[in-house]
Amino acid sequence: MAKQRASTPSRRSRRRDKRGGPGSGRRKSCPYCKDKIEQADYKDIAMLRKFVSDRGKIRSRRITGACRRHQSQLARAVKRARELALLPYVGDR
Secondary structure, eight states, rough: OOOOOSSHHHHHHHHHHOOOTTSSSSOOOHHHHHHTSSOTTTTHHHHTTTTBBBOOOBOOOOHOOOHHHHHHHHHHHHHHHHHHTSSSOOOOO
């Protein structure tokens, strides 16, 4: 006689639900829209550092969760802060 597992179908369906991939999950909300900040400021270094990688690259919208408007403002603010030597162009190695 073959043994039957009662929990096999439910285990498979649970595994299928947890599967991650492109398009799964929720989109991050924009931190500037959430705090009702109109303009990204180049002098706010603490906030800008969250959007720059350890190598000094500006992180993409997909990673940061910023909206299109604020992402373009962020890129402009980071570039201005770099020009004024408030942020480094490249990170430490």
